[in-house]
Amino acid sequence: MIGKHIRHLKRYREIVSVLVKYGFGYLVKDVGLFHLLSLPKQIAADLSGNGKEQRSLGQRIRLMLEELGPTFIKLGQLLSLRTDILPEQIADELRNLQDQVTPVNVESIKQIIAEEFGAPVEEVFARFDDSCIAAASMGQAHHAQLKSGEEVAVKIRRPDIESIVANDIEILWDLASLVDKRYEWARTYQVLDLVEEFSTAVHKELDYTREARNTKKLYSFFSDNDQVVIPKVYDDYSSARVLTLDYINGYKVQDLIEHTPAGIDKTTLCEWLVRSFLDQALIFGIFHGDPHPGNLFFFSGNKIGYIDFGQVGYLNETMKRDFGDLIIGLMKGNTDLLVRTLSVMTDIPDDLNERQFKTDLDALREKYYMLPFKKVHIGKVVHDIFEVTKKHRIGIPKNYTLLGKSLITLEGIITQLDCEISILELAEPYGHKLLIHRLNLTDLTKKLFMNSYDVVDNSIHLPSLLRKTLTHLNKGKTRVEMKLPQLEFLLAKVDRAANRISFSIMLLSFSIILACIILGEAFGARSLISNIPILGIAVTIVLFMFMIVLLSIFRSGRF
Known part of the structure; x- marks a missing residue:
């Protein structure tokens, strides 16, 4: 955990600062990340859980996720589906998450296309528009024309988005683990499972070959239906980072409303x-x-x-x-x-x-x-x-x-x-x-x-299964597994109490030993051994042993 904190220290501080900004400072403090804030921010932090602005909890969560960037926007969109665990008001607010971002510089986009197809954009397409027709957190789309004449939409994954998502998911795993240890509701709603589900979903979305397969399946299903239009996928112009499809441009819902x-x-x-x-x-x-x-x-x-x-x-x-x-x-x-x-x-x-x-x-x-x-x-x-x-x-x-x-x-x-x-x-x-x-x-x-x-x-x-079971019973090899709710939580509390008792006993022992050595030095008879700095050596050895025990207790995370 310490190594991960150091590796992603800047991003951790960004996330912690945003959490505090939107009224979740108490959460940061409870899971032990409050020290990542600068001293002025620690002093100014709101730990009430209400936030400084008069916004609902759902609005604060939505704005927080938008500020944290593409990975967290996708997380919010996934959570918006989970009305089986989230209150409806929060889920409704998360459905309003905006996935529109500033487009990436077109030269970076052209560089990705050149890397994927081994040729400049001018050689791959007859025409490629520099202005994008849609920009989202994971990718953006450009209008283009194939050399065979078809009008297409080219969807390109944003540069370095894989590493950004990978780092954020690693941090999410850490945060989920800390929350899972601290809060009962986190275990009830299986926060770690949610992060695993999200990690799988976002990695699938980053792979355009999977989206291409889905599109082709539905294109085939509706091939005989004149009322439904599904874009055709052009495999020769598609890869894991680039997806080329028929360009579709019709009326939008807003056009029909007006x-x-x-x-x-x-x-x-x-x-x-x-x-x-x-x-x-x-x-x-x-x-x-x-x-x-x-x-x-x-x-x-x-x-x-x-x-x-x-x-x-x-x-x-x-x-x-x-x-x-x-x-x-x-x-x-x-x-x-x-x-x-x-x-x-x-x-x-x-x-x-x-x-x-x-x-x-x-x-x-x-x-x-x-x-x-x-x-x-x-x-x-x-x-x-x-x-x-x-x-x-x-x-x-x-x-x-x-x-x-x-x-x-x-x-x-x-x-x-x-x-x-x-x-x-x-x-x-x-x-x-x-x-x-x-x-x-x-x-x-x-x-x-x-x-x-x-x-x-x-x-x-x-018969063979029954014979095997009876044999194991006869030899005493049968294993019985019991599932006791909250057992792990109770054991953690017992472990924490035991560690504190061990710490107290060590501290008391250290004090007694030190007192005996001091009394011996003060009132004992002088001899050849008196010239050896026994007090310093004893204190060093005891202190060294004391630090080893103390470090092992703190590393267990149950003090």
Whole structure:
């Protein structure tokens, strides 16, 4: 930890200063990083937890993350999906995080292209515009033309962004470890797991070959659909740091809000928008994870264009079925189905209060039971489900939270366009399709065959497994593992108390030994050995041993 502090000392001080600036000085002090501040900043630091400015907690967190830069902006965007653990007000504020930054100098961009393709930009493209068409924290895009004549958008990763992200994630790991040791809520909400999830997600986003694969999959899926436009990927002009796609330029959401262009009917357009997304999620199983207005284009004839597939969600057949069961259970008033489905979909804690959980789901069921689809807002449904899971500390897999967030985003766009359509009403036919698919005789036969095979296979191996287990029991080799909640936390407290007692005993022993030596020197008989500086040697040896013990206690971090 000390080595990392020294290596990233400047960045640590920046982060700590920003945390204190927005009212999180108490957190800095609790985890032991307050010393990184200069003395004037320590004196001026606000440790109340309220911040000096009259802003809400969500606003302060959002502004703090924006000031800390691209890695922390991406972290905030990930956290905005986690309404299963964050209060809705904070998650809503984090959805407003601005990912627009000052464009990188075009010469640096051209240098990256030259390194990737082994030739100057002028030789790679027939035309390459110096001004960028979009700039974000991880990369920026330029309009260009291939020598074969196609108009393309070239997305280039920002210079040195890999090292910036790597350093920030290393610091995030350190901070998460410190918070995890200090706060009970950090262990409850598995802060270390969140950092691991974020680290994986941001490294995937930095790899444009992955985005290219996602884009090509959806391009293929919608190849026969004239209403949906997905950009084509040009592999010969793409790499891990550069992605070249069809240039798409249509109407934006704001254009449609200000006036209705010719050839576009807003209601029909909204229906196609929802259906195209539901096709992705519930039919194909791969969906756009961030369908905000900046990633959507609209064209005459009510066509929809999607761009930027850096973040996608995945639903396998089981997940699609479970999501359908969740909605059916909610609408049909079947609490048992809701309990079974959520138990399969989520990570249920061992200490779940099942009776209270079922009571809360009963209340949720009553709220939506027999309510017409037109009167139900998907955003409210998702919010209510997340509130119940958050109350009972139930973890929801990322792909479900991503799906919920995407549906809420789409509903927001529909509301902006003044379209009175219900996402749930449009989703109802998909529920019937999933149900019919589940009851398909061929699929049922396959499942029955596979389950039968598993039963037979397990039955064959059961005698040998039983014999092995009994042998281990007979020889006393069986190991029993017990999971005791908070055991590690209690052991840490015991360890800390023991270290303090050891420190006190060492201090007392040191004092007694030193006193005996002094008395011996003062009142003992003089001899040849009296000429040897026994007092100095003894003090040095005892002090050396004392420092070794003291250092080992402090290094354990449990004093």
